[in-house]
Amino acid sequence: MSEAILSDLAASDPDWKTCALRYFNSVGCDASGMLGEDPRGSPNNLMPLVIRVTEGKMRELSVFGSDWDTEDGTAIRDFIHISNLTRGHVAAIVTGLDTKSACGFHSINLGTGNGSSAREVVDTMQAVSAKEIKTKSSGRRRAMWGPGMSPRITIAVAKIE
Template sequence: MHVLVSGGAGYIGSHTVLALIRAGHSVVVVDDFSNSKAAVVGRLEALAGQQIPVQAFDLTDRDKTDRLFDTEHVDAVIHFAGFKAVGESVAKPLTYYTNNLDTTFSLLRAMERHGTPKLVFSSSATVYGPRSVLPYREDGEEPIEAVNPYGRSKVMLEHVLTDVAAAAPALKVALLRYFNPVGAHPSGMIGEDPGGIPNNLVPYIAQVAVGRREKLSVFGGDYDTPDGTCLRDYIHVEDLAEGHVAALEYLTTATEPARAFNLGTGHGTSVLEMVHAFERAAGRPIPYEIVDRRPGDLPVSYADVSRAAAELGWRATRSVDDMCVDAWRWQSQNPEGYPDA
């Protein structure tokens, strides 16, 4: 298939581009580089051994989006483009709702006009709210909900995409709810390069290990968990990328208009367990201190991944140690992340 990958220069998008090419698909990337660096493109081409067409524009521009579909025969779309920082979404809710919804609406209109029948959507485990029962199931009794604007934008879009697919018999949609992506490509050439202070645990640990930050603040050490710190379902970004390819290929024979899938490992790893795994990978101690709990953090979050295993034929295979080894290789080879140019 010829696949349009929106946000394909970002962390998860770039790894998925390589996974698609490995699986024999061709790609065109659309990215406005608001949350990524142009330098990733050359590295992707070096790893793929081929030129990767890239269109640099904002997908909220409906005319440019439509013109792209005029010039490219697109068999399927994998949609990553969107703002994703939870804290920023609380401070700038209108920005998040506008961008995350409008990019999707723009793509849907172009797909409808040009008869593109397959969409894999980047959703999130944040659609599971405090009433959701562990392990989180796609068909849980509680409705999906969220506690911040970023998560609510994903909930809204899951409803929109389900409604649109139900009204357009030719359209099939996979809604991928993924948990905590970490790690990097085993080459160390591409990885996670957050702007500013990292919002997620592992990039912060990596920056402490490489000397960019003094120490890690662990938010809460008195939760009802084995070591008192929060448990999360961490998944290697390479496993996650392969999950997108599996979902894309599933859509060829899908009978349901829209179907949600959890992409995770199915078990939780604590903050301190992740710190110690990274210490093993880096061969050095990670300084940390326990501080007050952070408002809104759930003590435990992990997925039931049986649906993805049964219907996509996909399961995460890489361990927490694999995640940390690959994340450290990326960070140690690129201590300041991607170059600006």
């Protein structure tokens, strides 16, 4: 709905240039160390939960679904590092200011276009941290919208390539 509003606004007034940036799973911390992966409260995304297990703040990680139609049975998602996401925001602003396009609205997907399974993320973090990450298989998580979750969600990145 917000994209429709932005598109209508840009179509109604040629002086408006608008852009919607779409991304799903931002991870990591800024190289300065000032911004990191430590959300308040109880996170519900994979990476902060994996980190909490490596730090000893959680005993084990619940992996939601081990029966997906994927190579290792766990869901695949597209992750983007926060630094790349930041560069994407800046590039969108710079490009938007320079564009002479007749269309004043653009939607841009920020991601890698590739996915990593929950098992791959856990195995990689285990190797990097040299700490065991105990996991338990839980049932599939209910979707917040629609009929259900998908085994593989990656983002189309053709516009940013």
